[in-house]
Amino acid sequence: MQEIKREVLVNKAKELLSDGTVDRVLGWKRGEFDYDVTPGVFRSAEELDSGFVWGDFCGANFSKYLVKETAKGEGRVLVFLKPCDTYSFNQLLTEHRFDREKVYALGVPCNGMLDISRIKESAEGIVSVCEEDGKVTADTLYDGKKTFDRDALLPDRCSNCKSKKHVAYDELLGSDGEVLDSGRFDEVEKLEKMTADERFAFWQGELSRCIRCNACRDVCPACTCEKCVFDNPDSGVENKAAADSFEEKMFHIIRAFHVAGRCTDCGECSRVCPQHIPLHLLNRKFIKDIDEFYGEYQAGAEVGSRAPVVNYTTDDIEPSQAVERGEQNA
Amino acid sequence: MQVNEYKPLIVAFCCNWCSYAGADLAGNNRLNYPADVKIIRVPCSCRVNPMFILRAFQRGADGVIICGCHPGDCHYTSGNYYTRRRMALLFSMLDYLGIERERTRVEWVSAAEGAKFAATMKDFAEKVASLGENKRLEDLRCKK
Amino acid sequence: MRKISLDRLDALFAAISKAYTLYIPTDTKAGAKFEKWHGEERLSDALNTVRSPKDFFFPQTENLMDFKVEGKNIEVIDTRSECGDFAVFGVRACDVKSFDILDRVFLSDPVDSYYKNRREHGVIISLACTKPAETCFCHTFGIDAASPEGDVVCHKTEDALYMEARSEKGEKLMSAVSDITEDADSAAVDAQKKLIEDRLAKLPLAELSADAFGDGKTSEFFNAPEWSELSEACLGCGTCTFVCPTCQCYDIKDFNTGHGVKRFRCWDSCMYSDFTKMSAGQPRLTQLERFRQRFMHKLVYYPTNNDGLFSCVGCGRCVAKCPIHMNIVKVMKKLGGSKNG
Amino acid sequence: MQRIGVFVCHCGTNIAGTVDVKAVAEALKNEPGVVFSTDYQYMCSQSGQNMIKEAVAEHRLTGIVVCSCSPRMHEATFRKTAQAAGLNPYMVEIANIREQCSWVHKDMPIGTEKAVILAKAAVAKVNLNAPLTPGESPVTKRALVIGGGIAGIQTALDIADAGFPVDIVETKPTIGGKMAQLDKTFPTLDCAACILTPKMVDVAQNEKIRIFSYSEVTDVKGFVGNFDVTIKRKARYVKEDVCTGCGLCTEKCPQKNVPNEFNLGMDNRRAIYIPFAQAVPKVATIDPNYCTMLKTGKCGVCSKVCTAGAIDYSAKDEYIEERYGAIVAATGFNPISMEKFDEFAYSQSKDVITSLELERLMNAAGPTGGTLLRPSDGEHPHTIVFVQCVGSRCAACEQKGKEYCSKICCMYTAKHAMLIRDKYPDTDVYVFYIDVRTPGKNFDEFYRRAVEEYGVHYIKGMVGKVSPEGGKLKVQASDLIYGKQLHIDADLVVLAAAIEPDKSARGLATMLTASMDTNDFFTEAHPKLRPVESPTAGVFLSGTCQGPKDIPETVAQAGAAASKVIGLLAKDKLLGNPCVAHSDEMMCNGCSTCEKVCPYGAITYQDKEFRMPDRTTKVRRIAVVNEAVCQGCGACTVACMSGAMDLRGFSSKQIMAEVDAICK
């Protein structure tokens, strides 16, 4: 259950539309079912009334949409930002990807977003999903109602939420939370403790499922390049469908490297992967390494910060030490 | 006893100002090291893009080594500091993916360290040879 | 009609495997997937696989030919080889239909010999859907999940698998398993069909209709203002096209291996921004045009060229997998207007 | 498609001894792009070069691969050959088959195989080479020296001496800097003023030198050869060109209680003042913080007494803009604040002073007229304790002072001790030290004289605490050699405060895009080989802004910086290195990442309008590389994730082609 009710968001949006603060609203649109919410632009109170939703399936991070949306015209866009979205928002501002003046950011608290695939693992034919007191009930076609612990339905990015604090907004609805001491590196550590052979087998298994649909890249708020190297025949790494297992690895290593120090760990990549590849574990490895080698750094925590990969100190860790450190973990 | 015929293929990226000159000095002093090592000259170690390293592995390299000026001595003042960070992160990631960590290395070799260059290459080539062929980062299409 | 007890499925698979390379849907932590049967694999209970079985005939990538280049000379090396016989078990009605749609593309003149080769050697063993999902809408396109097409059609009841050959290839496969299957009457199957039909009628998308679309509707829908809203959130990724059993766009690319050039074909997506990009210009400039292309193709262009046959089979994969949950159902409802209430 | 010629050099037997050169030439014949391949005894010889030229003409070559010795040896030679043959010099690549092949491998088949691979890699690269032309930029023949201390003065004099105009910008009303405040100089004990003031006069009289005193640099744009600098001339309220420096106003000004910074606040001056007698320019300055006229509009005494009519209360800050070809930073140093060293009671007792304050107390023009007297009571001190390394060589964890050695303290303390013992033999002088560091000509001899001839008590150990008690300073210290605690009742305690770069340096470095180390000293382009140049082309370093140093070292470095400046200004045009970075504006995201890693500040951003395919225009932020400033390291090319940034001559495609060729 989310702290703020849908009506509060709708009313606020209407108010800002009517007083001319904004001329459109980036929000979540109702789908066919309870869980298939689509990002969309609302221009009127009527559209908001009929189509706006806010709930447990509003996981999409709107930050990246602002790059395109703000370029469309003069007016301001109202955007709803959950705490983790605000980090992406700041990171995009750091990289000058959109004009802050054209955005009115409303911070909304987030209690974690549900992963429908977790419900689908044990229920077929989901007709509706509702929640009460931490219990989620799914009405199914063949097995009647099934009830789940809400916490069990959270994707990794939410069960290991890094922060409930909004780091950017023009106005905050509800209360602000704190940066959390999440266990977000636990999975990474587990992998680090494996042997190299086990790690290789693990990643080979995961990455071999990749169908190169590019959803991870296309949803990633850090991937806003005018032209991605993987689409550019001149880059030397262009590839489309992975014709060999090497290309899957190449794609994911380079992608993770390109967002290293810029990835805010919003987890969208893993959310959208149709093959459930835990892509966030690649990004988190870089984040963990950066924290350990160069001091804690959270991309997007503030606008204008200098990422550790484009910085240095004279007594940095040597690459050989970096991998030997792995040995101690093993 | 069986003679190990396997010869690794090693790509060495050397910065123009220190390590490439170090390699030249090794030559001047006739310091032998394995011919498996093939050097590519770059202006600074910081020119080495992770993509080049992966490309080398894709095309059949068994080991990739990057040599640059000692930290603090970069011709461009700070290039090798960036190299150090980038490669620390990249190598750690490759290790995380289960790629043998001995296949990649960064070494600081000054223009005066011909002996170090030769010794480093010898050592690296031996380590890589002991790992055998690169299987984990190979592109089957590029196999002969 | 033949039947075999469910506890003897392994024997059935083993028998098929003697003459065919057999693929069955199995469960993985990322959903069901067709895998080669070696003896250990267990049949998945999932409604359908994450990826469609179009891979069997139109793989994500395939080598088309090799070139040897020396100086100014080029040698073209035909790398095609005769495909071995294989059977795919457990293909659902929607996916079976998708092969028909692909056939009309790849087997029309000039024939795509790569596709044809595999198609001729592949035997489709379909399986009726006992528990269609909320995302299913195959009936919209006249597909009957209770009675799929296929070389061999199967129905799985509580205790047995009922099999019936529907083609020459199917007969041949059935004869290979005649020793371990027994004759059966159609009572159990009929009962199951009835059950499935009841279930289909109760699906949330049961009323979805494609009547508004089809042959000759280009001008009606091409300039519809709704495309703008429908496409606004589209990321331009290729998830929908890659999980789609009927999407067949491809790219041909060359890969220089250092000792030769491999020309390969790989899936492409009309959703990608560089799909139609030329050095001289770009006919589909924005995501709106690209998004529109995909749905117009499925609902209007393809039917225009193929006797009204839609190139969507209602499998629901895109409904489940689209990162932003935009899909053909929403498009049909929005554009189809009152007919889709 | 290139038409490439391959030339394999035997280098006598240097190469041909271990590499089958004919086989190499033969093996290269079928490589893509190669239309001609041959071998020769000595490619670098005149006849070898002629052979290349002829082949270029005969086979219409567009690119050349020479398989020979290291490019560090003969790349320039063969580039010239190519140029003479009508090719762009950058269409040449060298395959290093001597230093990196024939000399390190002994086996002929192995050496030959490797030579072929190296040559193929060079061919693969040349196939992607593009003609490059170095950019040209004019040189403005004028230098700017920032800081008018001894470093700035010497640099300016040397540059002017070579005939180039120089401007000095000094924040204080006079040039002279720290050296003007010193009494005597080690190790010769000559009077600082006696050697400095003639140089100051030289500066004033030199027609090539302009002094902008009481001024600051507020903005720097441009790049080597063409820096556009904005200089703020602070309002002095005295017309510089009218004031005769008679000093009458400074005697008549009724505002007498202004702390005199020249004497480090140990006496007072007037609101209108000339810092010291030999000031250059010798012009009065009104201190707006104390002038009654400026603050209340009532007074006007100075204006009344000035017969020249130089006073102008309505003066405003002025900004002037000037273009320079080179800039020298000579911003100097300051002793660090003693705030964090309260154990030495600096803030509690007037009799705890810094060494620089002691210089003034001993100087004839100082507050005591040159007689050493205690600041608190004007009494002659009989016991003086010197504390060394106050704030120098501090452990980083303490976060109190500096990690580095301030270098000059050992020597000036020896000087002070010696001078005091010489003038006041009844005074006991104790020096507490960690080490005594005397590397320098005649330095150790000087220090030993202090100990041996002048009887200064050098004690290895640190002072723990100084507490003022009954007119005395109780000094608690440890003697590390004898391992005992010492208690000394001192009359005066002198702290050898660490020195740090002037605070203005940080802002200046940002304007100059010159890099600094963690202590805010400017970094050199190369610590050994280019010690007076900043990594930013056209910016040079003089004096203590680069690191602690004494006067002779400063003067030497000032001269070195001047010679570098002269070398630059002597050129009419600067030819750039064409192997520089460039950004593809169509792919650039304007994310500012490349700018962060550029050590030279060569990357800026601009908003550019793009015509979109649908005939709309879109404004996008894009990176622009200043080719005159870029040195071609390539750091930006890897930082750039879109691949918009590439390096000419070492493009990603070229390097990957080499990788491919090697791994084939």
Added chain:
Amino acid sequence: MVDEREALIPKVGVVTDIRIDTPDVKTFRVVTPDGKKAFEHRPGQCAMLSIPGVGEAMFSITSSPTNTEFMEFSIKKCGCVTEWLHSMEVGQQITIRGPYGRPFPVDTEFAGHDLLFIAGGIGLAPLRSVINYCRHYRDRYGKIDIVYGSRSKQDLVDYDEIISEWKNDDGINVHLTIDREQPEWDGHVGFVPNYVKELGFTNDKIAVLCGPPVMIKFTLSGLQELGFDKTQVYTTMELRMKCGIGKCGRCNIGSKYVCKDGPVFRFDEIDELPDEY
């Protein structure tokens, strides 16, 4: 193995002659290694040329089918494949497959009619095949008018052939124009659409248009002003193509595939397609 000929597998072709037409157009002559024509084609059809490792691209065949010895392609430099082709030398092998697409209806609709060919710039390349075909079977057609314009005299493709052959044929009128005045030019100056209107053709002809989109747009409306119906006007289109056989999906406009259903279209057919090119 499968003994069927696969449409996607090309033949090897040898470039036997390279002619420099304009600063950015070269004409390449291609035959098989044994010196024959790679395949027969109809006027207006295309072929896929490729250089392994660089890429494949579709080009219209500019030589006439009546040429029994070789095929020619006039190619403008505008991308990586064309750039590579332009850097080739005689003797270079390339790969070729085809022919693709629907040709001009030279033996049906065109037969017996007066023909008006209008081209701009490189747009002459696909028309050259038809024009030479019609010249070869001169008696099957009526009067032939050719209006051809380019930026400058140097940018006129096939200038030598036009002057030395076309202009000398009976019943063929060649009208050349260039965009701006230049010293060694005494012919017409002005844009093609205006020139067509100035020339004022009668509407009893069949017109064939090829050139840049802007030229096509204005020339078509010019022709309509002169009384031409869209059913009398043909053009040939260009889109990104990969397979050439109507399967890969790239050149799909509405229900048509340019590579298979085109590239030749009559304007009334184009009207039925969605406006997407």
